Amino acid sequence: MRKKVAILMGSDSDLPIVKGAINTLNDLSIPVEVHVFSAHRTPKQACDFASNAKADGFGVIICAAGKAAHLAGVIAAHTTLPVIGIPIKSSTLDGLDALLSTVQMPKGIPVATVAIDGADNAAILAAQILGVCDDEINTELEAMRTQMTEDVLEKDRRIQFEI
Numbered sequence: 738m739r740k741k742v743a744i745l746m747g748s749d750s751d752l753p754i755v756k757g758a759i760n761t762l763n764d765l766s767i768p769v770e771v772h773v774f775s776a777h778r779t780p781k782q783a784c785d786f787a788s789n790a791k792a793d794g795f796g797v798i799i800c801a802a803g804k805a806a807h808l809a810g811v812i813a814a815h816t817t818l819p820v821i822g823i824p825i826k827s828s829t830l831d832g833l834d835a836l837l838s839t840v841q842m843p844k845g846i847p848v849a850t851v852a853i854d855g856a857d858n859a860a861i862l863a864a865q866i867l868g869v870c871d872d873e874i875n876t877e878l879e880a881m882r883t884q885m886t887e888d889v890l891e892k893d894r895r896i897q898f899e900i
């Protein structure tokens with residue numbers, strides 16, 4: 738059975754960005770479960786989820802959080818599943834606070850951190866991880882790349898007429 742991807746976010750205010758990851762995973766027919774769990778406001782629920790995630794059929798966990806964004810790091814501390822962090826631009830510091838809080842993990846507990854608000858790439862990276870053992874996902878990813886190339890080449894053709 739296909740492994741699920743968990744998407745956790747520190748607040749429902751992160752949902753507008755997180756939707757990008759949900760949509761991309763839906764497009765790839767990868768089962769997704771979405772939760773609001775905070776490293777600070779619901780630490781027990783977040784840790785319990787991470788501790789049980791492998792047994793519950795998840796293959797990757799994506800964590801989105803802003804400000805002092807400790808969610809991805811705390812989740813990574815409670816599981817050996819790969820954890821992908823999305824730093825959310827939610828504060829007066831333009832997301833740099835969340836980026837540094839997410840990316841600067843100590844040796845031994847990695848978090849694969851994407852760009853600030855980089856939800857689509859988080860989903861694609863999660864799919865690539867699952868695609869290592871799932872040829873169908875890999876085929877979908879290759880089709881996505883081919884489409885991307887065609888889109889850019891079409892833009893190049895169009896710009897030849899416009900300029």
Ligand code: RP5
Nearest residue numbers: 747748750802803804825827
């Ligand atoms: C973080 O604080 C959340 O991930 C969110 O990005 C930010 C603001 O949360 P709210 O005050 O909107 O709930 O923990």
